[in-house]
Amino acid sequence: MMKALEREGLVTEAVQHIKLWPRMTVDQLVREFDRSGSFGAGRLSTACDIYERMVRDEGCVIFLGLAGPLIPGGLRAVIVDLIRRGFVNAVVSTGANMVHDVLEALGGRHYKGHWLVDDFLLYKHHLYRVYDVFIPEEDFIKFDVGVTKILEEVAKESEGRALASYEFAWEIGKRLNDFDSILRAAYDTRTPIFLPAIRDSEFAVSYLYQAKRSGPRGAVCVDAFKEFPAMVDMMKRADRVGMVVLGGGVPRNSIQHAAVVARKGLDYAIVITMDRPEAGGLSGSTLEETISWGKVKRKADKIMVIGDAIVLFPIIVASTLERLGRDFVRKSSFLKGGEL
Numbered sequence: 532m533m534k535a536l537e538r539e540g541l542v543t544e545a546v547q548h549i550k551l552w553p554r555m556t557v558d559q560l561v562r563e564f565d566r567s568g569s570f571g572a573g574r575l576s577t578a579c580d581i582y583e584r585m586v587r588d589e590g591c592v593i594f595l596g597l598a599g600p601l602i603p604g605g606l607r608a609v610i611v612d613l614i615r616r617g618f619v620n621a622v623v624s625t626g627a628n629m630v631h632d633v634l635e636a637l638g639g640r641h642y643k644g645h646w647l648v649d650d651f652l653l654y655k656h657h658l659y660r661v662y663d664v665f666i667p668e669e670d671f672i673k674f675d676v677g678v679t680k681i682l683e684e685v686a687k688e689s690e691g692r693a694l695a696s697y698e699f700a701w702e703i704g705k706r707l708n709d710f711d712s713i714l715r716a717a718y719d720t721r722t723p724i725f726l727p728a729i730r731d732s733e734f735a736v737s738y739l740y741q742a743k744r745s746g747p748r749g750a751v752c753v754d755a756f757k758e759f760p761a762m763v764d765m766m767k768r769a770d771r772v773g774m775v776v777l778g779g780g781v782p783r784n785s786i787q788h789a790a791v792v793a794r795k796g797l798d799y800a801i802v803i804t805m806d807r808p809e810a811g812g813l814s815g816s817t818l819e820e821t822i823s824w825g826k827v828k829r830k831a832d833k834i835m836v837i838g839d840a841i842v843l844f845p846i847i848v849a850s851t852l853e854r855l856g857r858d859f860v861r862k863s864s865f866l867k868g869g870e871l
Contacts, residue, residue, distance in 0.1 A: 544568070546567055546568060546569055547566035547567060547568075548566075548567065549563045549564065549566065549567050549572070550563055550566075551563070556853055557846060557849040557850050557853060558579075558849070558850040558853035558854055561575065561576050561579050561846065561850040562576070564576040565577075565580075571836065571837065571838060574834055574835070574836045574837070575836055575838075575843060575846065575847070577834045578801045578803075578834050578836050578843075578847050579846075579847050579850040579851060579854075581799055581800075581801055581832045581833070581834060582775065582801060582847050582848075582851050583850075583851045583854050583855070584799065584832060585773040585775075585799045585832075586618050586851060586855065586861055587855075587861075588771060588773070588799075589861065589862055589863055590769065590770030590771055591769065591770065591771040591772065591773045591798065591799065591863075592620045592621065592765050592766060592768075592769035592771075592772055592773070592863070593618065593619045593620050593621075593773045593774075593775065593799075594619070594620070594621050594622075594623055594772070594773065594774050594775070594786045595610070595613065595619040595621070595622045595623070595775050595776075595777075596622075596623045596624070596774065596775065596776035596777065596778070596779075596782035596783050596785075596786055597610070597622060597623070597624040597625065597628045597777055597778065597782055598624075598625050598628075598776075598777065598778030598779055598780040598781070598782050598783065598814070599625075599777065599778035599840065600627075600628075600631075600661045600662070600664070601628055601777055601778070601840065601841065602628045602629075602631035602632050602635075602641075602713075603631050603641045603661045603664045603666070604664065604841040605841060606777075606840075606841060606844065606845070607631075607632060607635065607711070607713060608711060609844065609845055609848055610622070610713050611711055611712070611713055611716045612848075613848065614713065614716040614717055614720055614722050615716050615719070615720060616861065617720070617860075617861045617862075617863055618848075618851075618861060619722070619775070620722065620765070620863055621722065621723045621724075621725065621762070621765060622713075622717065622722065622723070622724045622725070623724075623725045623726075623727065623762075623782040623785050623786050624724060624725070624726060624782055625726075625728055625731070625732065625780070625781065625782060626726050626728055626729040626730070626731055626732025626733075626734050626735075627731075627732045627733070628713075629700065629713065629714060629724065629726060629732070629734075630674065630732050630733040630734060632712055632713040632714055633674060633677075633678060633703065633707065633712070633714060634666075634670055634671065634673070634674045635709070635711075635712070636707040636708075636709035636711075636712040636714070636715065637673050637674055637677040637678075637707075638670075638673055639666070639667070639670030639671070639673055639674060640666075640667075640670065641661075641664050641665075641666055642664065642665045642666070642667075643663070643664065643665075644658075644660060644663050644664055644665035645663050646662050646663045648660070653665070657669070659671070671733065674733060674737070675733070675736060675737050675740060678703070678733075678734065678737035679737050679740045679741045679744070681702070681703055681706050682737055682738060682741040682750075682751045683741055683744065683745060684706070685699070685702045685703075685751050686741065686745060686749055686750060686751040686752075687749075688702075689702075689751065689752070691748070691752065692752070693752045693753065693754035693757060694751070694752065694753050694754065694757070695753075695754060695757035695758040695761060696724075696725055696726035696727065696729050696753060696755075696757075696758045697723035697724055697725050697726075697758055697761065699726070699729070699751075699753050700714055700717060700718075700723075700724040700726060701714075701717065701718045701721075701723075701724075704716075704717050704718030704719075704724075705718045723758075723761065723765075725758045725761075725762060725785065726758075727755070727758065727781050727782070727785045728781045729753060729755075730755075738750065738751065759785075759789065759792075762785070762786075762789040763789050763792050763793045764793075766789055766790055766793035766795045767793045767794075767795070769795075771798040771799070772790055772793075772795050772796075772797050772798055772799075773797065773798060773799035773800070774786050774787070774790075774797050774799065774800045774801070774802075775801045776800075776801070776802045776803070776804075777803050777840035777844055778803075778804060778814065778840060779802065779804050779806060779812075779813055779814025779815065779816075780813065780814050783802065783813060783814065784813050787821060787824070787826035787827070788826070790825075790826050790827075791824060791825050791826055796825055796826065796827060796828040796831070797821075797826060797827045797828060797831055797833075798828060798831050798832065799831060799832045799833070800818055800821075800827050800831055800832070800833040800834075801833070801834055801835075801836070801847075802818060802834075802835045802836070803835075803836045803838065803840040803843050803844060804835065804836075804837065804840075805837060805838065805839065808820070817835060818831075818833045818834070818835050
């Protein structure tokens with residue numbers, strides 16, 4: 532039986548009170564959070580430390596999981612920058628987030644609104660609401676028209692060959708004339724974007740339109756299972772595997788499941804969520820729980836931060852960028868571009 536810790540071993544480091552000053556940087560604020568080391572401030576500072584170690588580890592493949600309205604909420608440019616810098620090596624996303632990326636690439640916009648509004652009034656004005664963000668219906672029409680045309684081109688070029696979701700994402704990305712697009716950045720850098728729940732998004736509507744115009748045999752084909760071996764292979768080839776998840780759901784489960792099948796287990800894990808573990812859902816499940824499945828290693832660098840990812844993730848990225856400096860270039864040794 533393990534001997535109980537002595538009292539002296541439990542009170543070794545005092546909480547240092549957070550100090551603020553004019554013109555302090557993001558990382559200086561995070562360092563003050565570390566001095567406090569408690570509650571959400573302590574968890575956030577730990578997440579910054581882990582992400583810095585992840586990026587500096589050139590033998591680590593970094594998977595970024597995206598769930599929830601992250602693109603409507605303003606994280607598009609942050610994710611593009613991480614892809615172009617090589618600070619993530621693969622993205623696993625809901626289909627909806629990439630829909631919103633394409634919507635902006637095709638000229639649509641997301642507008643600041645309000646959560647306290649008459650939604651029937653929005654319905655009459657053809658405005659869709661995502662909490663306090665409004666999206667004009669005509670921008671989704673632009674999306675459907677534009678993506679349907681893209682799918683017709685892709686279907687002709689693929690000639691019935693089933694595409695993995697990351698191939699589908701690259702095909703769309705290379706046809707987007709928008710340097711600030713996530714899908715375009717992924718295509719330019721050959722960074723795979725896995726979309727395990729692609730059918731549950733507006734892409735399915737565009738597929739429906741394209742299939743009606745081209746006929747079932749001329750419709751683009753996406754194989755839902757084809758991406759999984761590629762995810763597993765990336766993990767097998769890497770020395771270490773890291774995961775940063777914003778939200779949870781299917782993207783988080785897909786990354787963790789691949790880690791089990793690859794017989795790797797995650798070496799680094801950061802989860803930012805507002806969900807709770809008591810209901811048994813994966814989005815709120817603790818990282819300690821994942822150890823029982825072999826998804827995360829027992830001694831992994833790991834932290835779960837409870838809060839709004841649209842607030843917390845930019846702080847993590849900004850703090851890490853400040854620590855790395857302007858001249859830092861990440862060279863991932865585990866995978867050469869385009870080898871999937």
